Amino acid sequence: MADDDNPNNQSSEKERFDSSRRRFVKNTGMVVGGVAGGSLLGGFFTDQFLDDTGTKEKENGKQPIDYIEARMFFKHKKDFDVLNHATERIFPEDESGPGAIELGVPYYIDKQLAGDWGKNTEMYMQSPFQDDEIPLKREDVFLQGVRKINEASKNKFEDDFKNLEKGEQIEVLQLLENDDVDMELIRASDFFESLKSAVMEGCYSDPIYGGNKNMEGWKMKEYPGVQMSHRSNLEKEEFIAMEPKSLKDYMDIEN
Template sequence: MSEKKNSFTEKRSTRRNFIKNSGLTLGGLVLGGAVTSLFVKNNNNATTTTPTEESAHGGAVTQYNHALMFFKPAEYQTTAAAVERIYPEDENGPGAKELGAAIYIDHQLAGQWGNNVKDYRLGAFYKPADNQSPQTVLLRKDLFRAGLEALDEYSKQNYDAVFTGLEPEQQDEVLTAFSEGNVTLYGDTSSAEFFSLLRTMTIEGVYADPMYGGNNEMKGWAMRKYPGTRMQYVNEIQSDEFIELKPEGLSSHMS
């Protein structure tokens, strides 16, 4: 699926067009490797920034961990501000911040996916073609942390404030500069690589199963009228009436 360039300068761009242009969703279901990372359900050493919630689906009650596993508090706040600009609240429903996308990103970076466990990393490294993923010696968690530091540094240089202290329009301008590769991170790593990772994980955090920390109360699915991870639709298929289903998560299949 080809990736079309997304512009933050289009103030009237709709959420639907953004998702369509990003090429990250198919039938309301997010595609991406980060979704498959291990979700840790309990971490006594984590710093709690949002309350732990209990959600009931089909009689099963699952306690989701909304504690930080990777980010420092300031990094979490920067990430939460950035994801909200990528997927803002509008008339269709909540934005990425309320949906817990920053918590989702935190949990993914803390696990095997953030450490590139399944990636080949011995070189030689070549400049990738346009249809290939970037080749870098940086771990995803290190790339993301470097990107967050660069967001603050660029913001201070150009607006005399860290990223979270900027007005929404200024935050959009900063993210636009990063998306266009106008900032260099470690070595010759482009800010566009960080922005691509940030955008992908934001959309995943909005639409992934709540078990992974995002898609709070399955509101992301509800906006897309996606019924969730149901095991079968026998009764619905046999019915002559249209049946609107409320979303169900993976926890509904767990005893």
């Protein structure tokens, strides 16, 4: 196998990532000569500098405003507050790194619900629906769901979900998980499954969707994101930790 089949020829990941300046330096070193795969010809041949993305500090030290952190789907802050706390209980901040809120998961879910996914446009939704089927759109499931969480919270602890202690919040979510809460046209446990799955998506999808902020989800998991090639590492015996790359890095390679 010739080395020139490898588009990166990446001898050292560390050389390519200057963490002090929070910038990637793309020095791809790809060999020219007709070996590159079909659609990816082009900009790998140049050195490029990419600015970091997201909400990290600018050089003057001030927090920039993150304009994507506004609600598209949840009109009422009260509902969104419930979502915030519920996602954080499912994926909490701990010593390994940020939890769902810091990763942007609630805004990720809000944006997903505001689009096609919330309206089930890809699903077969024709009736008749049988007894154990869910005739609701995801936007209705999630809105009803967060309101049921708050209702259950008030019933059990006489306060809004967001004001409860962590342990109490967990108890309320367990009520849904165990179907001890009644929901309309859906089992509470089915809603809770959907919520958990949406949280995982928000933690680990590309940051392009608003979650996995600054790729912190991937960093915790030691997942390298969008790398051009792993060919030269395939046979390596040791674990290879890499600074992850996102779709933004990937697309900016080629201008």
